[in-house]
Amino acid sequence: MITINPYLNFKGNTEEAFNFYKSVFGGEFLGLMRFGDTPGCENMPEADKSKIMHIALPLGKNNILMGTDVLECAGADCAGADFKVGNNISLSLSPESEEEADKLFAALAEGGQVVMPLEKAFWGDYFGMVTDKFGIQWMVNYAYQQEAAGAERVAEANA
Incomplete structure (x- = not known):
């Protein structure tokens, strides 16, 4: 979610x-x-x-x-x-996957303006900023450690 x-x-x-x-x-x-x-x-x-x-x-x-x-x-x-x-103020989205981040970012950028392209940031997350066609500022940040935490939960559940 x-x-x-x-x-x-x-x-x-x-x-x-x-x-x-x-x-x-x-x-x-x-x-x-x-x-x-x-x-x-x-x-x-x-x-x-x-x-x-x-x-x-x-x-x-x-x-x-x-x-x-x-x-x-x-x-x-x-x-x-x-x-x-x-x-x-910006609204910061935290999607559940890199693919979802790409999809959301592309949709928000349509007719808007990319402020910072979606790419791996120096802090290790997949991050970008966009202003949509209505002037609303968005940040999309996918934290790669989410994947690792999810994999750990699956491994623990299967143990």
């Missing part, structure tokens, strides 16, 4: 926002990664290295609130150039 989770973008205060959400909803952060931890960050301004590249806070049984800081940068095709409240 596909899961869908909100992905929030903030203008440099993701950590503050997520500490607030943690105080409201409880739980513990998952997958906290700072921009300074990413490949190719050597030429990044020092102030940006401490900002949040990705953070996740589980909400309830199967929901995750995720977020990032949108960095300032130059150029019209830079995400930071177009940031404003209202366009600062």
Whole structure:
């Protein structure tokens, strides 16, 4: 079954926002990664290295609130150039297979705009971003470890 989770973008205060959400909803952060931890960050301004590249806070049984800081940068095709409240949320899909990810991504991209092609990302997942023909921003992220976990459950069930 596909899961869908909100992905929030903030203008440099993701950590503050997520500490607030943690105080409201409880739980513990998952997958906290700072921009300074990413490949190719050597030429990044020092102030940006401490900002949040990705953070996740589980909400309830199967929901995750995720977020990032949108960095300032130059150029019209830079995400930071177009940031404003209202366009600062994406819907993140977690399909059950790479094939399903391809199918969903292609369907959402039809008549829309591919922001980041669907491909294996440096963190190991199959990831892409697209804005559909209605202006809705989508992220498709298939986690390969899902396959491994599923295979383990099948092996345990057969043991």
